[in-house]
Amino acid sequence: MFLEFFGGLVTGSLALLSDSGHMLSDTASLALSLVAMIMAVRPASPKNSYGFFRFEIMAALFNGVTLFVISGFIIWEAYQRFFEPPAVASGSMMLIASVGLLANLVSAWSLMRRSGAKDNINIRSAYLHIISDALGSVGALAAGLIMSLFSWYVADPIISVLVALLILRSAWGVIKQAFHILMEGTPQAVNLQEVREALLAIEGVTEVHDLHIWTITSGMDAVSGHLRIADRLSHQQVLQQALQVVEERFGLRHATLQIEDATLTHGELPV
Numbered sequence: 001m002f003l004e005f006f007g008g009l010v011t012g013s014l015a016l017l018s019d020s021g022h023m024l025s026d027t028a029s030l031a032l033s034l035v036a037m038i039m040a041v042r043p044a045s046p047k048n049s050y051g052f053f054r055f056e057i058m059a060a061l062f063n064g065v066t067l068f069v070i071s072g073f074i075i076w077e078a079y080q081r082f083f084e085p086p087a088v089a090s091g092s093m094m095l096i097a098s099v100g101l102l103a104n105l106v107s108a109w110s111l112m113r114r115s116g117a118k119d120n121i122n123i124r125s126a127y128l129h130i131i132s133d134a135l136g137s138v139g140a141l142a143a144g145l146i147m148s149l150f151s152w153y154v155a156d157p158i159i160s161v162l163v164a165l166l167i168l169r170s171a172w173g174v175i176k177q178a179f180h181i182l183m184e185g186t187p188q189a190v191n192l193q194e195v196r197e198a199l200l201a202i203e204g205v206t207e208v209h210d211l212h213i214w215t216i217t218s219g220m221d222a223v224s225g226h227l228r229i230a231d232r233l234s235h236q237q238v239l240q241q242a243l244q245v246v247e248e249r250f251g252l253r254h255a256t257l258q259i260e261d262a263t264l265t266h267g268e269l270p271v
Contacts, residue, residue, distance in 0.1 A: 001027065007096035011089035013143070014081055014156050018074040018164075019100055019136035025070055026129040029063045033126040036060075040217065053217035054182075056122035061178035063125040067132065067171030071164040078157035078164070085153040094144035101137035104130050120218040121181070125174045132167040139163040184214040187221045190250055195223065198249055202241050204233040210269050213252065222254035228261065235259040 001023035008016030036059035044051040108130045111123065139159040146155040177188075186192050190213055199208045211225035223246055229238050239259050246252040 004096055004100050007092065011093045011096070012086045013088045013093045013140065014074075014077055014160050016093055016096060016100075016140055018070075018077065018160055019097070019133065019140055021070065021073065023100070023133055025066050026133055029066060029129045030126050032059045032062065033122050036122050050216055053220060056120070056217050057178050057181050060121045060125040060174055061182070063129060064171045064175035064178060067129065067167055068175070071168045071171065074160050074164040074167075078160045081157040082154065085157060088144075088147055088153055088156055090144040090148040094141055094148070097137045097140035097144060101134055101141065104134035104137060108134060121174065121177055122218065125178075128170045128174060132163075132170060135163050135166055181215045181217075184212075186213050187215050190221060190252070195246065195250055195252075198245050199225070199227060199242055202227075202238060202245065204229045204238055205242075206230055210271075212271070216254070220254065221252055222256075223250075223252040224256040226258045226260055229259060231261050231263075233261075235261075 001020050004016045004020035004023065008014070008020060033056075036056040039052045039055040042052050108127065111127050111130065139162065143156045143159040146159075147153055180188075192211065192213055195213065196208050196211055199205060199211075205227050207228035209226050209228070211223070213221065213223045215221050227238065227242060229235070239257060242257050242259075243255055246255050246257075
């Protein structure tokens with residue numbers, strides 16, 4: 001980060017300066033992701049009955065927002081340079097960008113090698129920060145090569161904007177997924193209607209209502225619902241079958257299902 005910052009000042013490269021600023025945010029984002037993972041393993045308490053798993057989702061959302069802010073800053077700075085692009089010491093710029101690219105590739109490899117970035121949105125947001133930083137270094141290398149060969153200095157802000165747009169695309173995916181989880185949305189890998197039909201297929205189940213499926217944190221989904229059954233059936237047997245169906249077919253281990261018959265009535269629930 002310091003190498004690219006001072007290198008950007010010396011060479012006059014916006015690509016290096018923006019990449020160093022991005023590395024600064026990455027350091028904070030990785031630290032936040034680490035704190036989130038430490039918080040997530042804390043035991044549940046009377047005030048937080050689900051524990052602190054959601055802290056990971058909040059960290060991912062924050063990281064996604066910071067990527068948006070960084071991209072906006074890069075695009076704004078690039079706009080300032082479009083009409084009067086300053087001369088850039090392309091050779092030094094390429095050397096410094098190569099060091100930055102190597103550092104990011106090693107970091108990304110280390111993170112992917114030991115953790116499930118695909119399954120954990122918090123780790124994925126941290127991983128995207130590193131990858132977007134690597135893209136910034138690639139962009140700086142490409143800009144340096146173009147300027148070295150053709151003295152076309154507007155390549156520096158143009159490539160900076162292209163990298164910023166790639167960062168925005170990745171950031172939007174993280175923000176969208178984190179917001180969906182915080183809004184108690186149905187997990188993307190689970191079809192609520194299929195779960196309803198599977199429960200209705202259990203012998204004796206006549207109605208399934210107030211069925212909800214949501215994500216507590218990455219890799220931990222929950223389901224709740226009411227199952228109305230025919231009279232004189234064993235509540236426990238039906239419940240056992242229902243629990244097996246939602247776990248074995250849909251991977252929903254955190255299940256809270258209520259069995260009802262004609263003797264039980266309750267008011268309509270708001271959701």
